[in-house]
Amino acid sequence: MESKICFFLSIIFLCLVSLKANTLQTYVVQLHPHPTTSSLFTSKRDWHLSFLEQTISSDSEDPSSRLLYSYHSAMEGFAAQISESELETLKRLPDVIAVRPDRRLQLHTTYSYKFLGLDPTRGSTWYNAGFGRGTIIGVLDTGVWPESPSFNDHGMPPVPKKWKGICQEGQSFNSSNCNRKLIGARFFIKGHRVASTSPDNVQEYVSPRDSSGHGTHTSSTAGGTSVPMASVLGNGAGVARGMAPFAHIAVYKVCWFSGCYSSDILAAMDVAIRDGVDILSLSLGGFPLPLFEDSIAIGSFRAMENGISVICAAGNNGPIQSSVANEAPWIATIGASTMDRRFPAIVQMGNGQALYGESLYPGNRPMNSVKELELVYLTSGDVGSQFCLRGSLPKAKVRGKIVVCDRGVNGRAEKGEVVKEAGGAAMILTNTEINLEEDSVDVHVLPATLVGFDESIRLKAYINSTKRPIGRIQFGGTLIAKSRAPAVAQFSARGPSFSNPSILKPDVIAPGVNIIAAWPQNLGPTGLREDTRRVNYTVMSGTSMACPHVSGIAALIHSTHPRWTAAAVKSAIMTTADVTDHSGRSIMDGDKPAGVFAIGAGQVNPIRAVDPGLIYDIRPDEYVTHLCTLGYTKSEIFAITHRNVSCPEVLQMNRGFSLNYPSISVMFKHGMRSKMIRRRLTNVGSPNSIYSLEVDAPEGVRVRVKPQRLVFTRRNQILSYKVRILSSKRTGTETMSFAQGHLTWVNSQNGLYRVKSPISVTWKK
Ligand SMILES: *[C@@H]1O[C@H](CO)[C@@H](O)[C@H](O)[C@H]1NC(C)=O
Numbered sequence: 001m002e003s004k005i006c007f008f009l010s011i012i013f014l015c016l017v018s019l020k021a022n023t024l025q026t027y028v029v030q031l032h033p034h035p036t037t038s039s040l041f042t043s044k045r046d047w048h049l050s051f052l053e054q055t056i057s058s059d060s061e062d063p064s065s066r067l068l069y070s071y072h073s074a075m076e077g078f079a080a081q082i083s084e085s086e087l088e089t090l091k092r093l094p095d096v097i098a099v100r101p102d103r104r105l106q107l108h109t110t111y112s113y114k115f116l117g118l119d120p121t122r123g124s125t126w127y128n129a130g131f132g133r134g135t136i137i138g139v140l141d142t143g144v145w146p147e148s149p150s151f152n153d154h155g156m157p158p159v160p161k162k163w164k165g166i167c168q169e170g171q172s173f174n175s176s177n178c179n180r181k182l183i184g185a186r187f188f189i190k191g192h193r194v195a196s197t198s199p200d201n202v203q204e205y206v207s208p209r210d211s212s213g214h215g216t217h218t219s220s221t222a223g224g225t226s227v228p229m230a231s232v233l234g235n236g237a238g239v240a241r242g243m244a245p246f247a248h249i250a251v252y253k254v255c256w257f258s259g260c261y262s263s264d265i266l267a268a269m270d271v272a273i274r275d276g277v278d279i280l281s282l283s284l285g286g287f288p289l290p291l292f293e294d295s296i297a298i299g300s301f302r303a304m305e306n307g308i309s310v311i312c313a314a315g316n317n318g319p320i321q322s323s324v325a326n327e328a329p330w331i332a333t334i335g336a337s338t339m340d341r342r343f344p345a346i347v348q349m350g351n352g353q354a355l356y357g358e359s360l361y362p363g364n365r366p367m368n369s370v371k372e373l374e375l376v377y378l379t380s381g382d383v384g385s386q387f388c389l390r391g392s393l394p395k396a397k398v399r400g401k402i403v404v405c406d407r408g409v410n411g412r413a414e415k416g417e418v419v420k421e422a423g424g425a426a427m428i429l430t431n432t433e434i435n436l437e438e439d440s441v442d443v444h445v446l447p448a449t450l451v452g453f454d455e456s457i458r459l460k461a462y463i464n465s466t467k468r469p470i471g472r473i474q475f476g477g478t479l480i481a482k483s484r485a486p487a488v489a490q491f492s493a494r495g496p497s498f499s500n501p502s503i504l505k506p507d508v509i510a511p512g513v514n515i516i517a518a519w520p521q522n523l524g525p526t527g528l529r530e531d532t533r534r535v536n537y538t539v540m541s542g543t544s545m546a547c548p549h550v551s552g553i554a555a556l557i558h559s560t561h562p563r564w565t566a567a568a569v570k571s572a573i574m575t576t577a578d579v580t581d582h583s584g585r586s587i588m589d590g591d592k593p594a595g596v597f598a599i600g601a602g603q604v605n606p607i608r609a610v611d612p613g614l615i616y617d618i619r620p621d622e623y624v625t626h627l628c629t630l631g632y633t634k635s636e637i638f639a640i641t642h643r644n645v646s647c648p649e650v651l652q653m654n655r656g657f658s659l660n661y662p663s664i665s666v667m668f669k670h671g672m673r674s675k676m677i678r679r680r681l682t683n684v685g686s687p688n689s690i691y692s693l694e695v696d697a698p699e700g701v702r703v704r705v706k707p708q709r710l711v712f713t714r715r716n717q718i719l720s721y722k723v724r725i726l727s728s729k730r731t732g733t734e735t736m737s738f739a740q741g742h743l744t745w746v747n748s749q750n751g752l753y754r755v756k757s758p759i760s761v762t763w764k765k
């Protein structure tokens with residue numbers, strides 16, 4: 001008897017093992033770009049298939065059924081479905097450099113252009129930069145809603161001659177959906193299709209058409225056309241306009257309801273490089289990874305070599321330290337900041353006190369208010385009722401009342417639905433210790449407001465103080481508040497960089513809270529189809545919203561200086577960023593002044609970025625040398641750069657090398673006390689320009705700069721300087737400590753140009 005059970009068990013065990021060994025998984029296979037084996041094949045695709053022919057165990061199977069993509073611009077290689085037992089064979093084949101499992105990544109206004117100081121009148125910088133004219137922004141996201149007024153091509157210049165992209169047909173999408181504004185659209189679904197477990201009945205357009213809204217929002221933020229009187233249900237009405245309203249947009253749909261697969265992303269980057277984009281905007285990512293395992297880092301290296309600026313969201317995992325993603329030095333990594341636009345919705349409590357809250361409820365005509373009702377906050381009883389989770393609110397307890405829900409666990413819009421379904425009349429969302437005073441305005445299905453952490457304590461104390469707490473919500477429309485802005489968004493991912501602390505990340509911050517931009521016309525403002533209200537614009541928050549602001553600014557710079565490298569464009573954005581808010585004081589992060597690991601070089605300033613005076617340029621070779629200084633192995637460097645380098649030789653030839661980055665980051669460890677850094681500046685301002693130095697030294701170090709003056713006599717002249725940073729502090733008992741400062745080159749003739757770099761110093765035991 002006993003042996004029989006064992007027999008059954010072992011059969012099951014064997015079945016499980018063989019199932020696992022035969023289950024197909026997607027891998028991205030990287031090949032040698034100068035191969036020994038490809039000359040035998042007529043096409044790259046045939047060559048790629050030959051690897052599968054040698055790998056696949058079954059003779060009857062057609063290898064092309066396993067091949068998802070052939071890459072050759074972003075990377076040499078292919079994506080294919082391979083079983084675990086075949087994997088070892090594949091890895092051993094000549095010319096195979098690396099095999100990486102496919103990774104699933106996530107997606108991380110009418111008013112923001114004014115907030116950033118852009119002025120559309122004749123003679124202004126924005127006007128002179130041609131609003132991004134002639135530049136093509138490629139957006140990798142969830143696709144686009146082409147009928148949105150933001151993608152109207154009225155007054156747009158013709159499609160640039162260099163453009164080689166297409167308008168790919170698919171479900172509810174054909175070539176008539178592209179125009180001179182939206183010049184290209186493609187979708188990449190193979191990686192998603194083989195990996196996704198989501199049922200087929202999930203309604204999602206198999207085409208470039210946007211099913212979720214995210215991609216429509218981000219692409220219109222980067223390059224949407226001017227639309228007068230754009231608003232969300234009457235809130236925030238004004239002209240909606242992207243940062244670069246005359247730039248062309250090409251969308252590459254790589255994100256689906258289940259996420260964004262790296263095999264699809266790489267395929268999109270591969271094609272976008274050949275299509276001829278100037279800027280790539282990626283509001284997506286995962287957790288920080290070593291650069292040689294990160295397909296976005298690898299694909300963007302090739303893009304950078306082709307002169308394309310790659311702009312990525314830093315991620316929404318802040319304020320946790322070292323949460324910043326997309327941190328390769330050739331990428332511009334963007335954090336999020338708040339704006340000064342407010343949507344007040346005040347809570348009047350029965351005790352006569354008022355709490356400041358914000359909301360975008362459609363009833364938000366000035367001074368509209370919900371009538372006085374009972375307040376309820378359910379902390380005991382059902383688990384999850386304080387968060388208003390689905391099924392947690394007993395109808396008898398919430399019917400007709402204003403329900404208080406804590407932020408967290410489920411989505412904010414979902415909490416509103418849950419309250420409405422349970423018969424609640426209105427909702428007050430309360431920030432917790434994690435969100436502090438940060439506002440995040442959403443469109444809700446019922447009257448609602450959101451209050452900060454301090455207010456939430458007062459609200460809950462009042463509810464607890466009386467048998468029958470009452471209150472009402474008073475809506476005040478849109479107003480421009482006097483409060484301090486920009487400030488760092490709490491969710492914005494923070495440095496120091498996990499993969500490479502010698503580069504300060506994020507690079508800059510840009511508006512990413514309560515951003516109003518275009519929206520699919522078949523979705524409610526909360527993103528739900530069941531919500532029958534229809535809008536052309538809605539409000540969203542995230543580093544996803546900050547990234548396309550910078551992509552648009554990069555387009556403005558590119559259009560003014562078409563020959564600049566991606567490094568020069570990024571330098572212009574970084575050295576002109578603001579470290580003070582509109583009140584002239586430090587940008588805040590919660591209740592403290594923001595550090596460089598939150599804001600990098602600061603808040604983008606598009607007017608100054610178009611005319612930076614000096615730039616820190618970087619040649620592609622220099623990134624390779626930089627990777628050598630990080631101690632990466634030959635094969636790791638090869639995987640990223642496709643270059644065969646001998647680091648001992650490279651380092652021998654480049655003694656004392658430092659990457660010419662627009663910010664400075666040094667780490668003192670093992671009792672090291674001094675560090676020498678080199679930089680070189682290219683004059684892109686007037687031929688005769690004299691710059692002098694201003695240093696705000698970080699605490700605990702002395703900063704010596706040589707020379708102290710830079711005298712340029714012609715345009716494009718390059719001058720170098722050295723910075724010695726001397727630590728006057730012993731590495732303490734703490735495991736880690738930080739200090740920060742700035743180094744600024746100031747044009748002393750007119751004081752107009754201030755070329756500023758943040759300095760971060762880290763001591764590690
Ligand atoms: C695209 O689709 C629309 C609507 O279905 C149709 O009217 C139009 O003729 C189509 N255009 C092309 C080029 O197929």
Ligand SMILES: *[C@@H]1O[C@H](CO)[C@@H](O)[C@H](O)[C@H]1NC(C)=O
Pocket residue numbers: 460461464
């Ligand atoms: C509510 O009041 C009671 C008694 O006054 C107190 O013990 C309790 O901690 C209070 N709860 C909250 C959430 O403030």
Ligand SMILES: *[C@@H]1O[C@H](CO)[C@@H](O)[C@H](O)[C@H]1NC(C)=O
Pocket residue numbers: 149534535536
């Ligand atoms: C959205 O835009 C379209 C096209 O401009 C317009 O016809 C429609 O009325 C707009 N819808 C709303 C809700 O404003």
Ligand SMILES: *[C@@H]1O[C@H](CO)[C@@H](O)[C@H](O)[C@H]1NC(C)=O
Pocket residue numbers: 644645
């Ligand atoms: C790299 O170059 C060395 C010689 O410089 C050569 O021996 C080696 O085979 C090359 N490796 C690759 C992967 O090309």
